[in-house]
Amino acid sequence: MIRARHPGWMLCAALAACAAPEVQWEKPGASPTRVSEDMQQCRMQARLSPQPHTGPLGPRTGGSPGMERIEDRDAFDAQRVQKCMQDKGYTAKR
Numbered sequence: 001m002i003r004a005r006h007p008g009w010m011l012c013a014a015l016a017a018c019a020a021p022e023v024q025w026e027k028p029g030a031s032p033t034r035v036s037e038d039m040q041q042c043r044m045q046a047r048l049s050p051q052p053h054t055g056p057l058g059p060r061t062g063g064s065p066g067m068e069r070i071e072d073r074d075a076f077d078a079q080r081v082q083k084c085m086q087d088k089g090y091t092a093k094r
Contacts, residue, residue, distance in 0.1 A: 046080035
């Protein structure tokens, strides 16, 4: 049986992702259902979009290369979702 060397890191990353506050979007005349549907569409588009090459696969800050790639992907996806929602006429609630 192969054991993960740092199972705690994976758990921490998963919990941090769940704990991060999600941006709330608003658009005049948009129902909560419409906002949810548009958000899901933007998330899917972001996830399926090609990712930019971020450099060598090795660690940049002394962390795990795999974790850094996940963090890079998540940051890129968040930017794509934000742009997509703004392109649909939404603004982030303050």
